[in-house]
Amino acid sequence: MAKVNFTLARIDAHRCLSGKSQCFLWDEKTPGLGLRATVAGAKSFIFQGKIHGSTVRVTIGDPKSWPIDKAQEEARRLQRMIDEGKDPRQVRADQRAISVARKADALRQDVTFAIAWEAYVNARKPYWSDRHYQDHENLASEGGASKKRGKGLTMPGPLASLRPLKLSDLASVRIAEWLKSHTADRPTMAALSYRLLRAFIRWADETEEYRGAIPTDAYKARNVKDAVPKVKAKDGDCLQREQLPAWFDAVRNIDNPVISAYLQALLLSGPRREEMAALKWTDVDFQWRSLSLSDKIEDAGRVIPLTPYLSSLLVALPRRNEWVFSSLGAEDGKIAEPRIAHNQALAAAGLPHLTLHGLRRSFGTLSEWCEVPVGVVAQIQGHKPSAIAEKHYRRRPLDLLRMWHDKIEVWILEQAGVEFASTSETSEQLAGSE
Structure with a gap:
């Protein structure tokens, strides 16, 4: 495996020979650092070493983005990992997983009830009747549309006031306050909205994207259960x-x-x-x-x-x-x-x-x-x-x-x-x- 001192000219001149899918040029100063060229003309710095008897090859990056000295420094860092018994590929995968987890956690903390509710309705709609689906739409509607029956505009549904909130804000205290604010005027709708909200929270806890975003006592706490209106059938709404x-x-x-x-x-x-x-x-x-x-x-x-x-x-x-x-x-x-x-x-x-x-x-x-x-x-x-x-x-x-x-x-x-x-x-x- 021939080695040369990496220079800008040599890197620019490196080409893949006809009949090969990729060709390598190795740096004489830095063990394990190579330049890979493909038959399509793409180039990238790579690092190659051995751990536990197996060859490890890791892509560093495009020479246009990585100066030679930075690529050499990265190759030495990867070699130190191998010397410590760490596989650079696994380390990189673990770092990527941590980064993804942090982004997902940040998303869970920032996602609003409106966004998660829409995802919930779309996911569960195939399993619902038309009436049940319409209940979810109506009770979370922001209102302001023309009424289908009669004149005027529709009122917001009880769940509409929760739409701007983050999922992390749906603590039991907030839900209890929300129930009390709607119970006086619309107890039946408030009770139904609570049941729909409870089903939504259970779904969110079982869905990877939203798991853990809502406080665990959101609907189970005693103050919430006490706030749920006790709806009875209308007295006298029946012909004698x-x-x-x-x-x-x-x-x-x-x-x-x-x-x-x-x-x-x-x-x-x-x-x-x-x-x-x-x-x-x-x-x-x-x-x-x-x-x-x-x-x-x-x-x-x-x-x-x-x-x-x-x-x-x-x-x-x-x-x-x-x-x-x-x-x-x-x-x-x-x-x-x-x-x-x-x-x-x-x-x-x-x-x-x-x-x-x-x-x-x-x-x-x-x-x-x-x-x-x-x-x-x-x-x-x-x-x-x-x-x-x-x-x-x-x-x-x-x-x-x-x-x-x-x-x-x-x-x-x-x-x-x-x-x-x-x-x-x-x-x-x-x-x-x-």
């Missing part, structure tokens, strides 16, 4: 049996037949308002009397009975587009804001305020008058099974659900004083309409 005549009379007299049918569908079947609003004509089977609803619990949705009176209401609706409860004024073509008409109907009937979700609650409550099995009502409404037997051993077919659901509808209509043809007569009318 004696209120049914007035409610039906007012709702059936609403000028808009789509809104009138929609409100009655909520009471007679007990779905969530979004499930019924999203009903398409392809989801309705008049022949076998069934409705296919989207479901926030079951990804595949659920099929429930189409009762005779409700079926007659749907048959009479105009088929203006794909939606059963269509609206010419709505951007997406389906019913958007039925609450105004409902509130007006309640006022005209002299009834107390009742939310659309209260109609869902009314279905479940009124069903008890018919002594319907609790599991039947839960399956129709799309509730999670509440017992082991319900979860693993009850598979009620549609015809069994239909038997009970028809009884519920008949009873409600009787209490409301609504006259309606028998099931057999209605089936013949519906068959004729199709």
Whole structure:
């Protein structure tokens, strides 16, 4: 292995011979220092030595960036490592790992809740239902967008106030203060936001990029648990049996037949308002009397009975587009804001305020008058099974659900004083309409 004294001229003149992938020139003054040239014309200083009987080769750098004396100094430093029994490659790898770890730690200390929350939502979105994903978007929204229903701008979600904070600032004291600031005005949203935040913190603790950034007692501390609002179901947000005549009379007299049918569908079947609003004509089977609803619990949705009176209401609706409860004024073509008409109907009937979700609650409550099995009502409404037997051993077919659901509808209509043809007569009318 020929050696020469390194000079700028010799370094500039060094070329790789034809037929070789790389060629070396070695420095006579500094043991182990070499100049490598590739067939493509690239050059770099290298160091080569032996440790434990094995050859070690380490790249120092480009001659354009490394003066000869600096390269010689670096080669001597690497030789001293070998003399001490250290592998320069391992030392360099350890230093690189320490540097990466320090940068990652600095990032964890500086990253904000907004950035980490966005990463969390994107990572978990494939495993969530649309409704659950939308809850994360809405509760962390900064607000200021035009409302989809009604006029004005949207309000910031409870989690929005945490967006500018660093993850390291999410200590239990800060979270407890955040909960207290939102509990007075929006206790239900505050409680839901806390549950979403708790799931986010658990995910961050399991994710390498954010692990250790959030204080360990962030959501487990006693002061946080004490600050979580205890939300109860709304008292009185439910129709009583004696209120049914007035409610039906007012709702059936609403000028808009789509809104009138929609409100009655909520009471007679007990779905969530979004499930019924999203009903398409392809989801309705008049022949076998069934409705296919989207479901926030079951990804595949659920099929429930189409009762005779409700079926007659749907048959009479105009088929203006794909939606059963269509609206010419709505951007997406389906019913958007039925609450105004409902509130007006309640006022005209002299009834107390009742939310659309209260109609869902009314279905479940009124069903008890018919002594319907609790599991039947839960399956129709799309509730999670509440017992082991319900979860693993009850598979009620549609015809069994239909038997009970028809009884519920008949009873409600009787209490409301609504006259309606028998099931057999209605089936013949519906068959004729199709």
